[in-house]
Amino acid sequence: MTLLLTGFAPFGGETLNPSWEAVRRLDGECLGDLPVVAAQLPTEFGTALRVLDELLERHRPTLVVAVGQAGGRAELSLERIAINVDDARIPDNAGRQPIDEPVVAGGPAAYFSTLPIKAMTRVLRDAGIPAAVSQTAGTFVCNHVFYGLQHRLQGSGVRGGFIHIPYLPAQAAAQPGAPSMALETLIAGLRLALTCAATTQADLREGGGQLD
Numbered sequence: 001m002t003l004l005l006t007g008f009a010p011f012g013g014e015t016l017n018p019s020w021e022a023v024r025r026l027d028g029e030c031l032g033d034l035p036v037v038a039a040q041l042p043t044e045f046g047t048a049l050r051v052l053d054e055l056l057e058r059h060r061p062t063l064v065v066a067v068g069q070a071g072g073r074a075e076l077s078l079e080r081i082a083i084n085v086d087d088a089r090i091p092d093n094a095g096r097q098p099i100d101e102p103v104v105a106g107g108p109a110a111y112f113s114t115l116p117i118k119a120m121t122r123v124l125r126d127a128g129i130p131a132a133v134s135q136t137a138g139t140f141v142c143n144h145v146f147y148g149l150q151h152r153l154q155g156s157g158v159r160g161g162f163i164h165i166p167y168l169p170a171q172a173a174a175q176p177g178a179p180s181m182a183l184e185t186l187i188a189g190l191r192l193a194l195t196c197a198a199t200t201q202a203d204l205r206e207g208g209g210q211l212d
Contacts, residue, residue: 003034003198004061005190006052008068008141011043011093018168019067022186031191032198034062041066043141044094045086049148056152063159063198065115066149067190068142070164071171074179075130076189077164078117079137082147083110087139103147111150113161116203120193129189130181133208137162163193 005027007020020040027038039055041048056064070077084107086098117133124131137143146162153160165186166172172180181189 001034002059002061003031003036003194004055004059004064005036005038005194006041006055006066006145007038008041008043009093011141012090014171016168016171017043017069018165018171018183018186019069021168021183022165022190023067025187026190026194029191031195034198036194037061041145042093044092045088045096045098045141045144047094048141048145052145052149053152061158064149064153065160065194065197066142066145066162068145068162068164069167070138070142071167071175072178073164073166075132075166076124076193077132077134078113078115078121078193079134079146079162079164080113080117081110081135082113082137082143082150082162083139084108084147085139086144089140092141103144104151107147107151111147113150114153114159115161115197116200117161118204118206118208119200120196121208122204122206123192123196124189127188127192129185129192131189131193134164135210137164159197161197163190165190
């Protein structure tokens, strides 16, 4: 009975990744009666899923949430959909840059998160933390892991999903105009969202879509 929580290694020339900086500080906490096990995934196509497989085998979690950096976003993004495509705008940390390749050959076009993403969004907003349901996790390693995770959890009864978080202020300072969120706020937001995920079975039914 554990909550497996993952973040990513820095990539794209960055020296840190807010997903790992936030996730590692929740390691060992108990959220909704589930002890948290935090682990870092490499920002590499293929290798990230092999590491994820090892973590799933070792910890046999009840709940799995992957967290990643989404530079340019100003809020915590509760991802709804993982799509079966790798289409990298930049190389990963191993120099790989797949274009229009499937995450899982022969797999379905997409998987939906099995987290209560609207309830999680509501809890965050009620606490004054910017949050929204997101309809795209991109096509880089974040979506690669999100899709691979949901594929692996099919039929297991284990729930899983993905959360994108903004830059840290130190990162945004090097990219004028880019939004950011303080590490303390990110940690508090993840704590609230994960506790909701661990304790909520039926999601809220309220508007969370986008117009464009």
